[in-house]
Amino acid sequence: MSRMMRASAIMAAGTMVSRVTGFVRTMVLAYAIGTSALGDSYNAAYAIPYSILDLLLLGVLSSVIVPMIVRAQQHDPDGGRAYEQRLLTITTVVLIVVAAAGTLAAPLLIDLYTDWDAGSTKYEVAVMLARFILPQLAFFGVGAVAGAILNTRDRYGAPMWAPVLNNLVVICVFLLYVVVGSGDEIQAVTTGDLALLGLGTTAGIVAQAAVLIVALRRVGFSFVPRFDVRNARLGEMTKAGSWTIGYVVVTQLGFMLTTNLASSASNVVEGHGISAYTLAFQLFQLPYGVIGVSVITAMLPRMSRAVSDGRMDDVRSEFGSSVRLVCSLMVPVSLLLMVLGPAITVPIYGHGANSVADAVYIGNVLQVYGLALVPFAVFQLLLRVFYSFGDTRTPVFIGAGTTAVNALFMVVFFTLLPARYAVMGLALAYAIAYGLGAVLAWWLAGRRARGLGGWAVGMALTRMYLAAMPTAVLALAAVWVVTGVFGGLGFLNSLIVLAVGGGLGMLLYLGVAHRMRIPEVNSIVGMVARRVGR
Known part of the structure; x- marks a missing residue:
């Protein structure tokens, strides 16, 4: 537990700074181009390279590539150096080709991900932006593999801190646009503005990749291009990763439906489309990114080694402690x-080109996403159980079922709800789908690992929710009092609510959980106290 917490703390610190600068990035984005037509076009173009990269690499990174690198390090005579060099070479070549093809196919990609008419201003602007953004695929992919190699060497700092530089670069770009650009009117933007x-x-992605390459060199990794693909174990990787790629394809089809429905809603109500969905989803992902990803990144290599050595008790112990540690903070944050x-959202997005009303709507979407936070985090942890066993097939079926349920509820809510509530309906469908998906994944993973300690985890979660209830009541009281006395949620009122409901509320949770002797919270409080006391 203590070793995992130390590794997770290092990553969480870097991720926290990354997410904070990411907050500033989205604040500046909303200030510069808003969340209406131009903002929707930018966010549609920005999402596409991540979707492509997910299909080609990120989906198999943790499930296939990390375990294969670990095995190469354990069994190859050179400690896996040649294998890592081959992997980085192949990734670089493939993604350069994909980036070039994607840039040429930008109109088709925008047509796939949105419900905008070809030839409309939003469509044409999105196509132009996609052509400028898609080349980042090559750099992002190389950085992702470099980060995976660093993680297998238990070097977690650089992969968690490199995105900070990316955010800083993009923040400067949007601030420059505020000074020299044509504003948020999509009809007024020029090719220079879009460039x-x-x-x-x-x-920003180029800078992020450069940091990771430098970090690799500092741990003694020297890159030598290797094109002897026969020794790259591509057959083994393809066999192991085919099911994971299938899972990613299924989830990306669900994402494609989401963006199409959100873009259709924006045709009826400006500001209630792709940008509202994207910005709310980014905030929803923040707690998982800071806490969950850090724990998962530290957990997976150790679980893979435990499975390889046949230490099943360690597998169950690693998973149980990871779930409890993640949920000890996810539970109060979700409430x-x-x-x-x-x-x-009002202090973050209610400025410049974005109105307070648009920011409030993003916050309404975020409220619905709060329902999904704990189920989503547990779902992601459960998938790593399968991946540590080298089982990439079962997650595909789980993911397919989850995505199908999500798609069904998205269509139902989109059909039944007025357009101004459509994106909130998409968030509700997401919460329902991942709640059911987590239940299914737990049942199947428990059978594979011969038990996951469900009773102990369930009791721990119950105690965490009980400890968090006073926090939720305090936050709700802060909203009622401030809006009742001062009226509305302007910038200053929102900060007061956050200080009382969020700041004091989390301190209240830590105090109550400490008195209830919740071990994970006590460990966190103790670690913070020791660091503050130094």
């Missing part, structure tokens, strides 16, 4: 998101 936004976004959504 600044698009190429500036790509420059706070459900109560404080608009109070969070």
Whole structure:
């Protein structure tokens, strides 16, 4: 537990700074181009390279590539050096080709991911932005593999801190656009404006990849291009990763449906489309990114080694401690998101080209996403159980079922709800789908690992929710009092609500959980106290 917490703390610190600068990035984005037509076009173009990269690499990174690198390090005579060099070479070549093809196919990609008419201004602007942004694919992919190699060497700092530089570069780009650009009116933007936004976004990824390459060299990794693909174990990787790629394809089809429905809603109500969905989803992902990803990144290599050595008790222990550690913070945060959504988004997005009303709507979407936070985090942890066993097939079926349920509820809610509530309906469908998906994944993973300690985890979660209830009540009271006395959630009122409901609320949770002797919270409090006391 202590070793995992130390590794997770290092990553969480870097991820926290990354997410904070990411907050500033989205604040500046909303200030510069808003969440209406131009903002929707940018966010549609920005999402496409991540979707492509997910299909080609990120989906198999943790499930296939990390375990294969670990095995190469354990069994190859050179400690896996040649294998890592081959992997980095192949990734670089393939993604350069994909980036070039994607840039040429930008109109088709925008047509796939949106419901906008070809020839409309939003469509044409999105196509132009995509052509400037898609070249980042090559750099992002190389950085991702470099980060995986660093993680297998238990070097977690650089992969968690490199995105900070990316965010800083893009923040500067959007601030420059505020000074020299044509504003948020989509009809007024020029090709130069779009080049600044698009190429500036790509420059951030280039800087991020450069940091990771430098970090690799500092741990003694020297890159030598190797094109002897026969020794790259591509057949083994393809066999192991085919099911994971299938899982990613299924989830990306669900994402494609989401963006199409959100873009259709924006045709009826400006500001209630792709940008509202994207910005709310980014905030929803923040707690998982800071806490969950850090724990998962530290957990997976150790679980893979335990499975390889046949130490099943260690597998179950690693998973149980990871779930409890993640949920000890996710539980109160999920309740706070459900109560404080608009109070969070107004200070972040209610400026410049974006109105307070648009920011409040983003907060309403975030409130619904709060329902999904704990199920989503547990779901992701459960998938790593299968991946540590080298089982990439079962997650495909789980993911397919989850995505199918999500798609069904998205269509139902989109059909039944007015357009102004459509994106909130998409968030509700997401919460329902991942709740059911987590139940299914737990049952199947428990059978594979011969038990996951469900009773102990369930009791721990129950105690965490009980400890978090006073926090939720305090946050709700802060909203009622401040809005009742001062009226509305303007910038200053939102900060007051956040200070009382969020700041004091989390301190209240830590105090109550400490008195209830919840071990994970006590460990966190103790670690913080020791660091503050130094």
